[in-house]
Amino acid sequence: MGRLSGRLEAHSCMTRIAGAGPGRFERILLVLPLLKMGSPMQRAALLSLSLILLLWSQRPGVQGQEFQFGSCRVEGVVLQELWAAFRAVKDVVQAQDNITGVRLLRKEVLQNVSDAESCYLIQALLKFYLDTVFKNYHGKAAEFRILKSFSTLANNFIAITSRLRPSQENEMFSISESARRRFLLFQREFKQLDVEAALTKAFGEVDILLTWMEKFYQP
Structure with missing residues (x-):
């Protein structure tokens, strides 16, 4: 009877957790086998712990934010972390930019971007930043x-x-x-500058990129 009770409790907990959505079940998975062991009081305590973990996983902010760039969906991103990281370096980086009359991420690149365009554009821009800007700015960052x-x-x-x-x-x-065409405008402007100046300016414009990305945030 004790074993059957343990199985029923585990099954009941499993049923409630299964509806919690992807990524939350794993938080409770290690607790479930323990529900079959120990005294009724211990099993009740473990069951309570599993439910507490489930509620914790459902708190706002734990899953991060969601962006919808047209058909491109991005889940689990905490934009505040990006802003905090950039603000910590903004003054240092932008102070090195001596070409104030040029803007890479100008209006023609980011203004009035449709949903269909945003899907391609965000991928192209982030790939460029990773493959070109971050890769070659590492020495300066150090x-x-x-x-x-x-x-x-x-x-x-x-x-x-x-x-x-x-x-x-x-x-x-x-x-x-x-x-x-929008991306090529950005890339062409980048290539017209001296390499070091272009890297500095592109990195210094991450705040412009983040501001644009916020427009596609889904609460």
Whole structure:
């Protein structure tokens, strides 16, 4: 009878947890086998612990934020971490930018971007930042002693690109010629500058990029 009771309690807990959504079941998984062992009081305590863990996993902010770039869906991103990391280096980086009359992420690149365009554009921009800007600015970041925040930004950009997923309504990424022209405007302006100046300016404009990304945040 004791074993049957333990199984029923475990099954009941499993049923409640199964509806919690992806990623939350794993938090409770290690607790469930223990529900079959020990006294009724111990099993009740473990069951309570599992429910507390479930409630904790459902708190606002634990799952991060969600972005919807057209058909590209990004879950589990905490934008505040990106802002905090950039603000920690903003003054140092932007003080090195002596070409104030040029803007890479100008209005023609980011203004009035449609949902279909945003899917392609965010991927192209983040890929460029990872492959070109962060890769080649690492030495400067070490020189200015801002590697911690620099790494936070780079790692979060990697995480975002790895989480880009098409929505259920449209499994194919929408790649429009208009979005491609927007990205090429940014890339062309970057290539017209001296390499070091271009890297500094691009990194200094991360706040412009983050501001644009916020427009696609889904509460």
